[in-house]
Amino acid sequence: MTITLAVDAMGGDHGPSVTIPASINALSKYDQLHIILVGDQELIQTELQKNKYTNTRLSIQHASEVVEMDESPQSALKNKKDSSMRVAINLIKEEKAQACVSAGNTGALMATARYVLKMLPGIDRPAIASSLPSQKGTTYMLDLGANTDCTAENLLQFAVMGAMLVSSVTGNSKPSVGLLNIGSEDMKGNEVVRQAGELLRRSHLNFYGNVEGNDIFKGTTDVVVCDGFVGNVALKTAEGIAQLMGRFLTQEFKRNWITKSMAFVSLLVLNRFKKRLDPRRYNGASFLGLKGIVVKSHGGADSYSFFYAIRTAIEESKNNVLENIQKQLELEMPLDISSSENL
Numbered sequence: 001m002t003i004t005l006a007v008d009a010m011g012g013d014h015g016p017s018v019t020i021p022a023s024i025n026a027l028s029k030y031d032q033l034h035i036i037l038v039g040d041q042e043l044i045q046t047e048l049q050k051n052k053y054t055n056t057r058l059s060i061q062h063a064s065e066v067v068e069m070d071e072s073p074q075s076a077l078k079n080k081k082d083s084s085m086r087v088a089i090n091l092i093k094e095e096k097a098q099a100c101v102s103a104g105n106t107g108a109l110m111a112t113a114r115y116v117l118k119m120l121p122g123i124d125r126p127a128i129a130s131s132l133p134s135q136k137g138t139t140y141m142l143d144l145g146a147n148t149d150c151t152a153e154n155l156l157q158f159a160v161m162g163a164m165l166v167s168s169v170t171g172n173s174k175p176s177v178g179l180l181n182i183g184s185e186d187m188k189g190n191e192v193v194r195q196a197g198e199l200l201r202r203s204h205l206n207f208y209g210n211v212e213g214n215d216i217f218k219g220t221t222d223v224v225v226c227d228g229f230v231g232n233v234a235l236k237t238a239e240g241i242a243q244l245m246g247r248f249l250t251q252e253f254k255r256n257w258i259t260k261s262m263a264f265v266s267l268l269v270l271n272r273f274k275k276r277l278d279p280r281r282y283n284g285a286s287f288l289g290l291k292g293i294v295v296k297s298h299g300g301a302d303s304y305s306f307f308y309a310i311r312t313a314i315e316e317s318k319n320n321v322l323e324n325i326q327k328q329l330e331l332e333m334p335l336d337i338s339s340s341e342n343l
Contacts, residue, residue, distance in 0.1 A: 067083045162223040
C-alpha cells in the first residue's frame with residue numbers, strides 16, 4: 001500500500017532544517033512511503049543538497065508563503081492562501097495525499113484544516129489527540145486544547161474518535177475509555193461531565209467509567225476523554241513535572257564526587273529512563289474529526305521528534321482511521337448523523 005504524505009516543510013521554529021532530514025529518515029524506513037515537501041522550492045532543494053539526497057519517492061510542491069508562528073488564524077485563512085500549510089492541506093482535499101504533517105501555528109493549522117477539509121458527518125468539532133507514556137505502555141488522550149467548552153455530546157464524539165484511533169493503530173478491538181473527572185463515582189463532576197457519563201454508559205464503547213488525573217499515567221484506560229481546557233492543563237502540567245524530575249535528578253547526581261560516580265555506574269539505567277520519558281517519542285498530535293488526516297508536530301521539534309509526527313500520520317493512513325471512526329459513528333448515532341456536518 002502506497003502512502004503519500006504532504007509535509008509542510010516550512011512550518012515550525014526551524015523549518016526545512018528539521019522537516020527535510022526527518023522526511024528523509026522516514027523514507028529510509030518505509031518503502032511504500034511517498035512524501036511531497038511543500039514550501040519554498042529553492043530553500044527545499046538547497047536543504048536536500050546539504051543532505052545529499054535524491055529519491056523518486058520524494059517530490060516538491062512550491063508554496064510562496066509561510067504562516068508565521070504568532071500569526072492569527074483569521075489572517076492565515078484570509079491572507080495566506082498560498083502558504084505551505086494551506087497548500088499541504090489542499091493536497092489532501094485534491095486526493096493527492098492521504099495526510100498532512102505540519103509543525104506550524106496550531107490555531108492556523110486547525111482553522112485552515114477545518115475550512116478546507118470540513119468535518120466528518122456526525123462530528124461537531126475537531127479534537128486534538130495524542131499518546132502519552134503510562135505504566136502499561138501508552139494512553140491516548142483527547143481533547144488537548146481545541147475546545148475549551150464542550151457539551152456532553154461533544155465528549156461522546158471525542159470518545160468515539162479516540163477509541164477508533166486506538167483500535168485502528170494498535171489492533172485492540174475494544175479499547176477501554178475513561179472520562180476524566182474529579183472522582184470515580186458517577187455523581188462526581190459538573191453537569192456536562194455527568195451527562196457525558198450517561199451517554200457513554202449507553203454507548204457501544206468499552207466505557208470504563210470516570211477516571212482521575214493519576215489514572216492517565218497509570219494506564220487505567222486506553223483512552224482518556226475530557227474537554228480541551230482540562231486536557232491542555234493536564235498535558236502542560238505533565239510536561240512540567242517531567243522537566244522538574246529530570247532537573248532534580250541531574251542536580252542530585254552532580255552534588256559531589258560520590259553521586260557523580262553513582263551516576264556513571266547508573267548510566268545505562270538513566271539512559272533507558274530518559275528514553276522512556278523522552279517527549280520527542282510522543283510527538284505528533286492528531287486533529288480528529290476532519291475529512292482528512294492532519295498531524296501537528298510540536299513547533300520546536302528537532303528532526304528526531306518530527307519523524308515521530310510523520311510516523312503517526314503513516315500509521316493513521318495505513319490503518320484507515322477515518323473509515324473506522326465513521327463506522328462507529330453510524331453505530332452510536334443512528335439518527336441523522338449528517339445533520340452536524342460543516343457546523
